[in-house]
Amino acid sequence: MGTFTWASGNKYEGQYKNDMKHGYGSFTWSDGDKYTGDWKEDQITGKGTFIWANGTTYIGDFVVGQRTGTGVQTWKSGDKYEGQYQNNMKHGRGNYTWPNGNKYSGDWKEDQRTGKGTFIWADGDRYEGSWENGNRYGHGKIVFANGSVYEGDWKDDKRTGKAVWKSKGGDQYKGEYVDGEMHGKGTYTWSDGATYKGQWKKGNMEGKGIRTYSNGDVYTGHWMNDKKHGMGTFTWASGDKYEGQYKNDMKHGHGTYTWPNGNKYTGDWKEDQRTGHGTFIWADGTTWVGQWKNGQQC
Template identity: 35%
Template structure:
């Protein structure tokens, strides 16, 4: 027999019980050494090693007595017709103890079962098994109060996690099946979280509501203790997500609405999620009226997508981390359109800009290079009147070296600044004439050279777009005039030479006519 680990309260109960039995049996006469034992107190040894000490009636154990089994178990209490019935105290050979009701040799009624391990059950027994209402206290301090069937937690009950550890302070109230939480229940965590809903195999499984201490709340499906399936997650800051979940994160199809008072207030997203992040196909509606539809990656607008802006503008093309980046088309509310390359949200690279708005630029088209949203680099702009500029651009203007072709057929090749000639250049006339020199806004200034289609040339000073000042006019036949000009004519002092360089005339000219001879200073 082992008694060293029997709980103190169990030993105390046994001592009180045994004292009562001994006091009662002592009042009966001793049984005879032979014959039938009747209304007496005595002892009987049984084959196999069991013994009984107590009251007898009609040769049977009847009344108060102590029965010791061959393996060392000790039962003290009331016997009826050889079987213990009524109140007993039972010390098992294992060291476990039972104090309570018994009927016809079977534990039946109320009792306390104390295990040598330190666990204890107090409650109902049926047919030797813990069945009915009861309380089970574990050695580590955990406690169950509720229904039992066939020795296990079955039915409704409350489990208190009192042992030190990660679960200390948690409480579950609800349905049990074979010692396991199964059915409906409420699990209150020590940290303030609370789950109410379905359980299976001890874990949340099915429909349930998980309320967090920080005021967040999830209402939806659970699988094997994890938030998985369809559900709605309401954040404490009033943001709300509804859709698919997997392993506690937004996974699959879903929609989130931002209601909190911050920079996202009024925004919403509907589409694919991966591990809590926007990833896949989706649509993001901004509070300011802008909308994006397309690809998402790791919570950013990335891939192929379309923007619809509240202003009426729109974009369709490549997007990287929320910015236009790659190939795309941007259409302005006024109908202007850009098609080409983007970088960091701006026109950058090769592209074409179509001026379609109802203004002075309508019908113009630019094709070429862009930088930081402006025409910069090499490009061609074709105007609605069929005129064209081909050349350099800088900061959205014709700046650098370029060629401008007029509707008339005239053409200018030279240096431009802010959309106008500004520096060296050559103006080619449709009739074959050419003017080379320094230009300012299509006006020729200073000295230059004019080549006629006929082959004649002029080299000299200009003013108001005409030969004015000193210059040399060379004829295709080799003759030439060297002298003063006015309004495109020989005017003033001048000398004419033949092809051999010989002087033909020298003197004063007026409106292209020789007036009189005079000496001309070299």
């Protein structure tokens, strides 16, 4: 047993062997850091406790001065890690708890969440799946506190790739995601039975798609920002049919409307009304060609 004090202010109190720190001892650095535990041939090796001057504490295994093995590290902030270490880094299996209640349990690699793991947020959201460099990456499933579920691909901590999303209320989307939003090709089914199958852009129906409504109506055509926009065909369950241009969810531009009784209008439309030049043909063959305004002949 002995005590050695350096001119720098560092101090060791403990066992020696062959002129080396060996056995059990405490080393205090001039900056306030302190280690108490096992030593082997002048190196911190074995089990011990390291307390940093900033309040962070590690209790566990050491190999040649580095945290390697199993240990528990607690930060002054309240963060806590229990698990495996290698070369001073979280590496292997471990549990990390944040002061706000968030918790991660799973694989680590070089201080990053990498491999398989489960992250539980304080608000009740829960993710189980693959990780890479601290981000959700690969295949994973998240169950939100509100009851909705997403299972599929992830990239850089965002929903990206192919997946299935289901809401607690019964809605479902199956298709492609980019940066956390429905983007690409996909099918959305509402709880009332209505469906949309087609293209998506940043979470909205955009591009070509087919929407079937719960009452039997069907629209096939172009969309923009969740609205019928561009060329399309709308067929009502009643038998009515419109083929033509749309703008902001309304018949707008040039189009043809056919009634179940055989009547037919072909011409201009404005904000869902026959407005402009058009031709109306009755089922008996009578024809009227001229100007229209708000659905009425001028």
